[in-house]
Amino acid sequence: MLSSVPELLAEYGVPGATIGILHDGEITEKSFGVRDVTTGAPTTADTVYQVGSMTKTWTALAFMRLVAEGKADLDTPVRTYLPDFRVADPSVTSAVTPRQLLNHTNGIEEDFGDPGEDDDVLARMVANIADAPQVFPLGHTHGYSAALGYAILARVMEVVEGRQWDDIVRDRLLRPLGQNDTDTRHADDPRAATGHILRSLDEGPIVTPIDHLPRAFGPGGNMTSTVRDVLTMARVFLDGDLLPAGVLAEMTRSRVPVPDPYLFGPEWALGLIVCDWHGETVYASDGSTIGQNSRLRILPEHDLAITMLTNGGPREPFYRTVFNEILAKLGAPTIPELPEPDPTLRLDPARYTGVYARPGTHYEVTAPDGNLCLTSTLDPMHASFTGRPERITYDLFPISDTHFLMPPGSPLEDPQTVAIYDFADGAARYLHTNCRVTPRV
Incomplete structure (x- = not known):
């Protein structure tokens, strides 16, 4: 063993x-x-x-x-x-x-x-x-x-x-x-x-x-x-x-x-x-x-x-x-x-796109070609001592209408899952990943 x-x-x-x-x-x-x-x-x-x-x-x-x-x-x-x-x-x-x-x-x-x-x-x-x-x-x-x-x-x-x-x-x-x-x-x-x-x-x-x-x-x-x-x-x-x-x-x-x-x-x-x-x-x-x-x-x-x-x-x-x-x-x-994405899902990007932020955390969800992406912004000190860029963009592949698989952005990372949920007036209010919640701003 x-x-x-x-x-x-x-x-x-x-x-x-x-x-x-x-x-x-x-x-x-x-x-x-x-x-x-x-x-x-x-x-x-x-x-x-x-x-x-x-x-x-x-x-x-x-x-x-x-x-x-x-x-x-x-x-x-x-x-x-x-x-x-x-x-x-x-x-x-x-x-x-x-x-x-x-x-x-x-x-x-x-x-x-x-x-x-x-x-x-x-x-x-x-x-x-x-x-x-x-x-x-x-x-x-x-x-x-x-x-x-x-x-x-x-x-x-x-x-x-x-x-x-x-x-x-x-x-x-x-x-x-x-x-x-x-x-x-x-x-x-x-x-x-x-x-x-x-x-x-x-x-x-x-x-x-x-x-x-x-x-x-x-x-x-x-x-x-x-x-x-x-x-x-x-x-x-x-x-x-x-x-x-x-x-x-x-x-x-x-x-x-x-x-x-x-x-x-x-x-x-x-x-x-x-x-x-x-x-x-x-x-x-x-x-x-x-x-x-x-x-x-x-x-x-x-x-x-x-x-x-x-x-x-x-x-x-x-x-x-x-x-x-x-x-x-x-x-x-x-x-x-982790679950596999569902290729049959057709989501409305407008329900998810936007900026989700709180002190020390900043995510931007976009859909440049109709497919959702998440851009994470690191604080400069964290980026400096880890040797990572300050902005990293990840693809989001839908598992359901509120959950996404996020493949790694580099060989040093692992796949993660993301929840974008709690829809009000047609748009999500929160993004949840790694157990942390970040509100839409």
Whole structure:
């Protein structure tokens, strides 16, 4: 098993990966490649990786412990806990709840400025969004929040507990679960993997110019861990420990639909993505920083969890090939492929064309020859350090009247899917891809 990993690392320009399997209560770990291309130090089972947005699952579990104890409630407005909480829309100010933060339906623009790196970072983030507008109306659709939603949630936790989010997670999760190799803060650990980016296959992976995310991303993306500790967290969803059964069930059963159901999964629960693999429910938690990536899939019907942590990439074909090899060996369902376009569909381009934008994101959908295209504009700094052009145009091939397959624009990219949906006055209101939602302007 996993004989293909060394070749895949070379093919996709990923320096190193550590893979863990939890099956029937037993953990198996395998490491490949190096944790830093400049030193050549090999990865091991103890290599510590940045897990990015997988952090959200830990934060959700910590919040649900407060729910289980009656200290917090999923549907009590945030303002009950944070009396000074305010955003631009008064109705959102008074009504947004922790459930809507957990499932990414709050719609608040991530307009929190620079809250600094001090211990009051979450309080400053909440104070800084007093004038933040809505990307979409509260509860109207799903739109992933990289940092802000879970920062507000963590600030509620801080006020309820009277201490920092870092301490709450450590005492309520990491210590009870024995996760000694997991941390909420960036630290100099000799076992830590170095992040890498790939500008071209010929050049190969290079060390990332940004070695960790700002502290503002803490509750939503700043944790570091090992595959064993990630699987220990996954065990909570398989064995039902740590939380009462009803509270744990609420995490997985409270779901909202995802406008683009193909790239990750058709629903979002409380801190987890919900996937449908050939009729079987699979839970997912993924993450990325600038140079490191994490994947976790939990298959309750097979008492199975698989994780892969990498210090570059990983490209989707790499992840799919490795996981499918493991899944097939264990008699579990494999990852569904993206759907094929429907060549019989004849769409009216006028319903889709236009500019979709929000701070830091700009898409233009056009139909120069009657066929839809999407042009993405990168910010100059991102384009510079990735070596990509600032504007990239992709073809859009219809899967349905709201969903499109978007082939890659370069050999370093993978196919994606895009939803263009919610038609008002004949024109779409939103574009949804990579779980992010962008409104028409």
